[in-house]
Amino acid sequence: MAEVRWVTFDCFGTLVDWRRGISGGLELLFPGRGWELLEIYIRVEAVVQAEQPSMRYRDVMAETVRRVADEAGLELVTDNASVLGATIAYWPVFADVGPALAGLRAAGWRLALLTNCDRDIIGETQRRLGVHIDAVVTSEHVGSYKPSHNHFTQFAESFGATRENWVHAAQSYFHDIQPAHSLGIPSVWVNRLGQADDPSIAHAVVPDLIDLVRTVERVSTG
Incomplete structure (x- = not known):
């Protein structure tokens, strides 16, 4: 019987355009300020999660939206703080996601999401990926947010995943690539933003998911 092989993904930022989703939501509240406020949001959200x-x-x-508005000196209508939760189900999926996930499934890989969100949010998002996802580990389930190791350890314990049959692919260096490196999990850094962090802690670095199947196969046998 063939060994089960897993590719796990971060969802928001890797499969779904998190930056466009966040900036678009902030733009609805503060026209002309969305991309500027995004940079504050990214920093503040990590603090709230910790x-x-x-x-x-x-x-x-x-x-986080409340703190961003306060830091930027902007007036926020109380109910408007929920704008991101109200729009997250419609944030755009990157165009390379469907073909990459379908290619991995065709090559015999099982797919899982290790995501910093709630069960209902990932359920809404999952159906837009266009490919069956075999397993999901959420922050709501493990009671913490990456870069905590809990997503990874929970997945390994639940599905018998090891460094011999598991590759993790993600965009976030901070939330995913660093903890995967610490745990010895083979990783593919999907460096969509062209960041200059040390690439040597990942087993491969790619700019997008276009050649992901070949990259994962190389990492898994390397």
């Missing part, structure tokens, strides 16, 4: 690791992601987003 302070309150058991908080649901919808609430993390709302609290």
Whole structure:
């Protein structure tokens, strides 16, 4: 019987255009300021997650929006803090995702998501990926947010994944590539933003998912 082989993904940022989703939501509240406020949001959200690791992601987003508005000196209508939770199901999926995931399945890989969000959010997003996902580990389930190791250890314990049959692919160096390196999990850094962090801690670095099947196969046998 063939060994089960897994590719796990971060979802938002890797498969779904998280930056466009966040900036678009902030733009709805503060026209002309979306991309500028995104940079504050990215920094502040990590702080909120570290302070309150058991908080649901919808609430993390709302609290982050409140802090962003306060830091930027902008007036926020109370109900508007929920804008990201209300729009996240419609954030755009990157065009290379469907072919890459379908190619991995055709090559015999099982697919899983290790995601910093809630069960209901990933359920809404999952159906837009166009390919069956075999397993999901959420922050709501493990009670913490990456870069905590809990997503990875929970997945390994639940599905018997090891460094011999598992590759993790993700865009976020901070949330995914660094913890995967610490745990000895083979990783593919999907460096969509052309960041200059040390690439040597990943087993491969790619700019997108176009050649992901070949890259994963190379990493898994290397």
